[in-house]
Amino acid sequence: MFTRSKERENQRKTSLTLLGFLILAWVSSIESRFVVEKNSLRVTSPDDVKGTYDSAIGNFGIPQYGGSMAGTVIYPKENNKGCKDFSDFSISFKKKPGQLPTFVLLDRGDCFFALKVWNAQQAGAAAVLVADDVDEALITMDTPEEDSVSAKYIENITIPSALIERSFGDTLKKAVKKGDMVNVNLDWREAVPHPDDRVEYELWTTSNDECGVKCEMLMGFMKEFKGAAQILEKGGYTQFTPHYITWYCPQAFTISKQCKSQCINHGRYCAPDPEQDFSRGYEGKDVVVENLRQLCVFKVANETRKPWVWWDYVTDFQIRCPMKDKKYNKDCAEGVIKSLGIDLKKIEKCMGDPEADSDNPVLKEEQEAQIGKGARGDVTILPTLVVNNHQYRGKLEKGAVLKAICSGFEETTEPGVCLSDEIETNECLDNNGGCWEDKVANATACKDTFRGRVCECPLVNGVQFQGDGYSLCKPNGPGKCKINHGGCWHESRHGQTFTACVDHEDTCKCPPGFKGDGVNSCEDIDECKEKLACQCSDCSCKNTWGSYDCSCSGDLLYMKDHDTCISKSAAQAKSTWAAVWLSLIGLAMIASGGYLFYKYRIRQYMDSEIRAIMAQYMPLDSQTEIPNHSDDRA
Template sequence: MVTTHMAILWNLLVASWVLSIVLVCTVDARFVVEKESISVLSPLELRSKRDGAIGNFGVPVYGGSMVGAVVYPDKGFSGCNPFDGDKPFKSKFRLPVILLLDRGDLASLLFLLDWIGLEGPVPTLLDVLWVHLDCYFAKKVWNGQQAGAAAVLVADSVNEPLITMDSPEESSEADGYIEKIEIPSALIERAFGESLKAALKKGDEGVVIKLDWSESMPHPDERVEYELWTNSNDECGIRCDEQMNFVKDFKGHAQILEKGGFAQFTPHYITWYCPRPFVLSSQCKSQCINHGRYCAPDPEQDFGVGYQGKDVVYENLRQLCVHRVANETNRSWVWWDYVTDFHIRCSMKKKRYSKECAEDVMKSLDLPIEKIKTCMGNPEADVVNEVLKLEQELQVGRGSRGDVTILPTLVINNVQYRGKLERTAVLKAVCAGYKETTEPRICLSADLETNECLEKNGGCWQDTNANVTACKDTFRGRVCECPLANGVQYKGDGYTSCEVEAAGQILETEKHSQLAQFRNVIHSFLIVLNMTESDLTGCRCPKGFRGDGHTCEDINECKERLACHCDGCTCKDTWGGYDCKCGGNKLYITDQDTCIERSSSKFGWFIAFLVIASVAGAGIAGYIFYKYRLRSYMDSEIMAIMSQYMPLDNQHNNQVVHHDAEPLRQGTEVQVITAERKA
């Protein structure tokens, strides 16, 4: 039986394989530091623009910016201990506080020890110095957040290129605060940090800076391509819990984006290979498939108990094939359903992590099991698996994206996402990847962005008489563009002027204002009459189309999410309408927008027939009763009106003489009564 210590040594060997893959595959492989822009706004002599390395925890404001006043603490400048008092840092500018902290002297000590090549009992010394001189980056940011800071900048203590501040390894202490960090952070160069401290020390005027993430996420077009490097193993501690919770929470957003054609998602899985001299060892055989080509560490880090690494590799492969096969039938979003259901039903913790359980999940989602098996191939064969081979190639960074070295890793528009893997934080980063004004409606919800058009119309042009504005809300802020409103195209700069373009010419501002006022009067008059412009012209777009009655466009109810909101139903746009269908043997009910099980029972059909017949009978009876009461009411109204104009003793004669004229007169009276009630 292999001991736990041997398992740990084996996992260290696996880590060395990862490095060897990176070094052997390409000389261009590297870890990319994702950056934000930092601009000094005040004082004037310090004005400049620098880079900051985005921290891999907290919530970076992708697509946005923040202006704040820099504060450097009088004591506790490393931020390793909680600061005294409730919100001890104040800004005389009444701006958000951006706390500046030091990286710590331990970094300098490590650099010195490495430079002189010191050997001996260094770890013991470092343990002591770690407690007194420095702490985790995340701990600094957490203490800053607790003190009321809106963001934290950590100044490097050595002159070196920027590095990424990563989350600490799993520990009982870090687990208590790492997921609670909600503010952004960045590492800045030592020289930049020293210049900020010097300006603050003068005390003449404060230091105001702008943190800008608007260009940290590429946003080239109207579709976002993103990928998640994940793992089917749910026994690896806080990292596994983090990615599984994210998949479950983000599933709804991901499926809306994919079904609407707004995003393309691709899952990926990291694998390692076994060095050739060890292929026939028991360790490689238990951790790898396809003769040592594709491996994963032991889930429990103990070869003698529980599941083996090859179980994880095989399930990773299955999940890749689920996505591939589903994508062939334009159902790529089913991957989210499969992974979520598999985690719930086939968890390692419940000892249900198996092929049989996986196939039960596939059956429930109507996935073609045989096609997926064909995609997976034979794990025992001494051959290359094309699916996993591609995964190993994609793991190495190319272009603007760095190597994938940690799990989980999210990549958006070929840039690695920095920050905690949480539903709202990730959705903000995805929304920042759209070209401005092309983002889907889900990105403009109040919990994701602030509608800048609501305050002073965003500084854009508007015509209050015609209720027309050039301000258009976007995820990144707002744009001022002259609109197309009520079938009329406006032209101008969008800020100071927008004029109506008619008959190929731009009308003068004064004429436009008069026209707008006239249209407003007409519109108000129509409202009083309970009519629309189409009632006057007779031109209106039919149901399923949109326009002014002269020009009509088909409404894509599916893309605009106007229909088929129920779980398990799919929407297909048709000319002038849409078609909703339910999966399996379910029936779509239009009025309720839901899927129900079809009933094959004759008794069920009989009950349904009785219900429909009862409803129809009640409707007919109600209609007859309504006609009877309406006729009686009209007769009484007519008699009352006639009594005002004719003597009572002549009523019978008049009714006989004017009997042929009663229908016209009755209709006239009905119109008068109806008009009075509407008024």
């Protein structure tokens, strides 16, 4: 029994050694063509350092594609490699109100790039620059192989980072140590160049869902990004293409058990064993076949002008056919295909025979696509996103990826999905982005976009504000007085409110009884003091806020329209006679109307009688003359 287990262990070690050799040979063959994504880092001060320098975007965090970030460089006196928590050294990089964001400069070495950036982010850094420790060409800072510890912080890194050359790093350190204020501008706009009205992007992915944290991240991204991707594709805003990496088995090993389990088409197209254990679970060739099927789903869907159906298939397959439930197979896949109404026969024809000793046109095309042409470089990392032929560097998360894609559109041509709250920059959370704000009306001119904040007067409850957006925004048009009284003067006293706002007026006007500019103030007019009311000899005037009260002495009654006092009995008599006269006038009008109607009816009756009598003696113009037949006798 011991001998058998030892043999099994030796076979396993041999298989893993062969697997490692094959993967190493594949990576080595393409590594020399890998192209590092660079972006500009511009120093604006001090003068002796001013200029533009190269930096390499980190492959984690969230670069601000399509925009730039200005900040001040700080080089910590302690923990300058950033491998420990900065709170242990009582160091904080959090900026104060009105202060530029902090760019922390750290040295390379002793720990993972991602850990350095995470520690700086926790201390309040807005971005991290890592200075190389050797003189060499820039490389891309990548994430380490995730374990339970690193996976926890890698997925939560949100600030951008970049590697800079050793000589440039030394220059920055000297300037900071001298006490100079080192201001820099990190620009990502060139990372996705040539914006136009359509963005082309591709995702290098895999159907394998048992490769650890990276596979889980990829599967989660696919599900989250599906909706946005389909909106962009259906609207014709993007052209998306999925890709799958395969490698080939060296000729000398094609008949080995390991290559047979990992490859199809006699070693031409291979994928690593999902569990990296040839004695159990799924085999690498299972992954290759499913990858091929997903490619064919895209091709068939694209032929019917519905390429977005690919997103439905891959997400449905992830849910319905996972490896952990032992459903990762042909039957489950075909069930998904049928449920989406895709022609299964066309899929089978596209896939061809995986046992054939010949090239598969679809997979051969994929292997050729892996080799970079031009600026992109070879694809070496799974998953990899390529936007406008430039490799995306950053967190594989819906909002971050959408920003990168949206930055490929010219300004004002981006689709609505690019202006959603999901990908806003949140610059308005800090001092309202320096824009106008009215806390009483709960209105602000600051608006976050994926390109950065803009100051535009808002639309609040159907009322459009107008102004420069920075220092002034005023409500305009119908309904403006409902919002903070249109920015005009208003005041309440004793349950009574007056306002200088008038909906149909462009300017503020003090209401009757007040005087002033209508914007800052309206003062009560003392009608009594200025002798504008109650001028009769028996009148007594009392000023009120916004009006006045007049009264008369004794039993006199004030008549406001005539500004005079009359006795109450006279007023009553006047009212009585007025009522009598109104009654008499009414009766007279009724009698006159009745008489005129009676006279009209009598006149009409007499006219009809006279016409009847005259018709007996002579024909009227309107009657036909009766013929005389007496002259017709022979």
